[in-house]
Amino acid sequence: MKKLSIALLTATLALSAAHAKQITVWVIDGDSERPYFLQLQDAFNKANEKKGLTAKIVPVPSINDAIQSGFLSGKLPDVFMLDGPNMANYAWSGQLAPLDSYFSKGTLSDILPAIKDQGTYSPDGKLYAMSPYDSSVLLWGNKKYLQEAGVRIPKNLKDAWTLKEFEDALQKLSKVKGVTWPLDLKLNYTGEWLSYGFSPFLQACGADLINRKTWKATGTINSDAAVDILEHLQSWAKNKWVVPASAGDNRFYGDKTAALVWVGNWMWRAHKEGLKDDLVLIPAPKFCGNKQVSPNGGWSYAIPKVSPNKAEAGAFIDFAMSSKQVALYSDTTGYVPARKSAIRLSKLYGKGGEGAIMAEQSAKIAVVRPVHPAYPVISKSFGDAVLNILNGANIKSELDKAAKAIDQDIAANKGYPPFNK
Amino acid sequence: MQNQPKLASQTGTKTRRSSHTTQEWLDELLLIAPASILLFTFLILPFFMAGYLSFTDERLVPRPIPTEFVGLQNYIAVMKDPEFWQAFRNTAWFALLVVPFQCAISLACALLLNSELPFRSLFRSVSLLPLVTPMTVIAVIWAALYRIPDGFMNNILHLFGMEGYIDWLGDSKFAMPAIVLLSAWATFPFQMLIFLAGLQDIPMERYEAAKIDGAGPWQMFRYVTLPGLRNTNIFILIITTLQAFKLFTQVDILTHGGPLGSTNTLVRYMVQEGYTAQQVGYASAVAVVFVILVGAFAILQRVLLKNE
Numbered sequence: 001m002k003k004l005s006i007a008l009l010t011a012t013l014a015l016s017a018a019h020a021k022q023i024t025v026w027v028i029d030g031d032s033e034r035p036y037f038l039q040l041q042d043a044f045n046k047a048n049e050k051k052g053l054t055a056k057i058v059p060v061p062s063i064n065d066a067i068q069s070g071f072l073s074g075k076l077p078d079v080f081m082l083d084g085p086n087m088a089n090y091a092w093s094g095q096l097a098p099l100d101s102y103f104s105k106g107t108l109s110d111i112l113p114a115i116k117d118q119g120t121y122s123p124d125g126k127l128y129a130m131s132p133y134d135s136s137v138l139l140w141g142n143k144k145y146l147q148e149a150g151v152r153i154p155k156n157l158k159d160a161w162t163l164k165e166f167e168d169a170l171q172k173l174s175k176v177k178g179v180t181w182p183l184d185l186k187l188n189y190t191g192e193w194l195s196y197g198f199s200p201f202l203q204a205c206g207a208d209l210i211n212r213k214t215w216k217a218t219g220t221i222n223s224d225a226a227v228d229i230l231e232h233l234q235s236w237a238k239n240k241w242v243v244p245a246s247a248g249d250n251r252f253y254g255d256k257t258a259a260l261v262w263v264g265n266w267m268w269r270a271h272k273e274g275l276k277d278d279l280v281l282i283p284a285p286k287f288c289g290n291k292q293v294s295p296n297g298g299w300s301y302a303i304p305k306v307s308p309n310k311a312e313a314g315a316f317i318d319f320a321m322s323s324k325q326v327a328l329y330s331d332t333t334g335y336v337p338a339r340k341s342a343i344r345l346s347k348l349y350g351k352g353g354e355g356a357i358m359a360e361q362s363a364k365i366a367v368v369r370p371v372h373p374a375y376p377v378i379s380k381s382f383g384d385a386v387l388n389i390l391n392g393a394n395i396k397s398e399l400d401k402a403a404k405a406i407d408q409d410i411a412a413n414k415g416y417p418p419f420n421k
Numbered sequence: 422m423q424n425q426p427k428l429a430s431q432t433g434t435k436t437r438r439s440s441h442t443t444q445e446w447l448d449e450l451l452l453i454a455p456a457s458i459l460l461f462t463f464l465i466l467p468f469f470m471a472g473y474l475s476f477t478d479e480r481l482v483p484r485p486i487p488t489e490f491v492g493l494q495n496y497i498a499v500m501k502d503p504e505f506w507q508a509f510r511n512t513a514w515f516a517l518l519v520v521p522f523q524c525a526i527s528l529a530c531a532l533l534l535n536s537e538l539p540f541r542s543l544f545r546s547v548s549l550l551p552l553v554t555p556m557t558v559i560a561v562i563w564a565a566l567y568r569i570p571d572g573f574m575n576n577i578l579h580l581f582g583m584e585g586y587i588d589w590l591g592d593s594k595f596a597m598p599a600i601v602l603l604s605a606w607a608t609f610p611f612q613m614l615i616f617l618a619g620l621q622d623i624p625m626e627r628y629e630a631a632k633i634d635g636a637g638p639w640q641m642f643r644y645v646t647l648p649g650l651r652n653t654n655i656f657i658l659i660i661t662t663l664q665a666f667k668l669f670t671q672v673d674i675l676t677h678g679g680p681l682g683s684t685n686t687l688v689r690y691m692v693q694e695g696y697t698a699q700q701v702g703y704a705s706a707v708a709v710v711f712v713i714l715v716g717a718f719a720i721l722q723r724v725l726l727k728n729e
Contacts, residue, residue, distance in 0.1 A: 071483060092484065176431060244588055247569050247588065405698075
């Protein structure tokens with residue numbers, strides 16, 4: 001009897017082993033994301049118990065580097081998370097599998113347009129990356145200082161500060177006792193932040209990082225409109241209104257020597273803990289006339305072309321993009337949910353919620369970063385220029401240099417066919 | 422020269438040498454194989470690969486259009502790039518500042534630790550702490566020391582009555598000296614250890630003889646210690662210079678090459694071009710130029726020191 005049951009057991013085990021499949025998923029390694037991914041792994045494995053499908057979720061530090069070396073060595077998981085603007089480069093290189101077939105029509109129509117834009121590769125119109133969340137950048141303010149300065153605090157997108165009002169506020173705040181710097185632009189960050197955080201200045205004024213029709217940077221990134229608005233940015237630094245890079249991360253929410261900060265929603269928790277009820281969310285200013293722009297996007301799920309388990313990988317992404325999971329991601333991390341239905345569910349971002357402005361920005365004024373294979377070069381060139389401009393360099397010549405570097409890279413890649421058509 | 426015949430007789434006569442059997446050859450080859458394979462895979466092969474790639478337009482991520490041979494185009498572009506020259510000047514400037522500074526600190530500390538100091542072994546271990554701390558950690562700690570307006574460095578200046586503050590890492594006048602100070606502190610124990618070994622190699626009799634001749638401490642240092650350290654000095658000078666050329670981590674973490682590129686170094690320039698901008702071909706050309714520059718520098722230094 002005993003023998004028989006053992007035999008039966010091994011037989012069933014062998015049978016299920018034949019069907020069992022484990023997919024590997026690389027995700028970003030962040031303190032706020034970790035609890036969410038643990039939950040996602042459990043939920044997915046439970047839901048797919050009968051199919052014998054399990055997912056192993058691995059948080060990978062410096063995941064961008066890991067993916068790049070993965071492409072070179074061919075050792076990649078079944079699903080990985082990539083930074084949204086890098087998608088075009090990888091898709092152009094033929095490294096990604098399209099995702100369209102794994103989502104239902106209902107899911108697709110529920111996803112925020114900007115998130116779809118970020119994941120869609122224009123030459124073939126297919127989706128290659130899908131982010132569970134959207135990020136947004138706005139001004140966070142210290143209510144106490146703003147009131148002392150006698151500055152009007154905008155409540156929604158429509159009554160956002162104009163550029164003049166904003167500069168006036170900076171001027172007044174610089175006189176308030178306790179304020180060393182009126183504005184923190186998070187210059188202690190590097191890399192993608194510089195192009196992500198500062199391209200809205202250009203975009204609101206009719207310029208951009210690159211012309212999105214001709215895919216030429218010269219004449220767009222270094223246009224007069226771009227120079228004009230960056231002159232304002234530079235003047236704030238010259239007036240010593242901006243927290244210098246070497247002053248550290250916590251000037252706004254820590255020792256409260258900064259009154260305003262231009263940064264994304266990932267700082268929500270730190271801000272909330274530091275300022276409590278003094279924290280106010282102020283929409284992106286109208287940098288040019290009536291126009292305002294906020295950046296958007298985020299780390300997205302993608303499937304490498306080399307994965308032998310694409311169907312299962314697709315099922316995993318579909319699961320992770322369900323309304324419930326998207327809402328959970330947002331609740332755990334503080335990002336804007338990527339699905340309209342999840343926004344409605346969310347306490348933070350729904351109507352009247354504390355973060356309603358951010359959700360509104362994501363839906364109305366967000367501009368996706370250029371979805372072009374040259375993005376890594378576009379981003380580096382503009383980022384270098386912004387940093388130098390803030391340090392007092394000549395604006396026009398910095399932007400000319402960036403334009404030249406971008407156009408040279410595109411030429412060196414023969415226009416990144418089929419973008420050259 | 423006198424020793425040579427003796428050595429030959431020790432290792433054996435000519436006849437014995439020629440009887441070096443095939444078996445012995447194989448044994449020797451087997452013994453050097455692990456080291457040779459490692460040397461070849463990690464030093465020689467990558468260098469030749471970089472040399473080859475520098476003549477192509479290779480990219481980091483594989484791409485649908487084929488990689489092409491571009492001749493000297495990358496080298497010409499490197500030579501024409503003002504950022505490269507700025508990084509070159511910065512690196513040379515860093516080496517010029519850090520080498521004498523660091524050598525002086527490490528020699529001073531070595532002298533101190535070689536003297537009859539109480540708790541000498543305790544000090545010896547404590548002084549090695551920077552060496553066992555990763556540079557990334559050191560950089561983060563020093564970022565706090567340099568922080569404005571209230572970091573340690575500024576507080577010290579306030580003690581001396583300075584008003585306002587110095588933006589150590591954000592002011593192009595101070596950024597490089599700040600990096601020099603940090604780097605010298607972070608790596609001096611290595612040179613100190615070598616100096617210490619060198620000091621202990623100087624025969625005590627020379628000091629005793631000097632004492633009998635009535636030499637004071639300075640004269641002993643000048644006429645006994647320094648000449649006794651001649652070979653150590655040459656070694657340390659070359660090693661420190663080569664180390665200085667590799668400056669990367671501190672700068673990448675603390676200043677990101679800024680402000681206005683004033684702390685950008687050759688290695689950081691190479692990493693930025695190869696990794697961030699994904700232009701492997703171009704970065705390989707930078708790497709080859711870098712190796713040639715550093716190699717030339719090392720040879721020049723050797724020649725000059727030999728002539729001395």
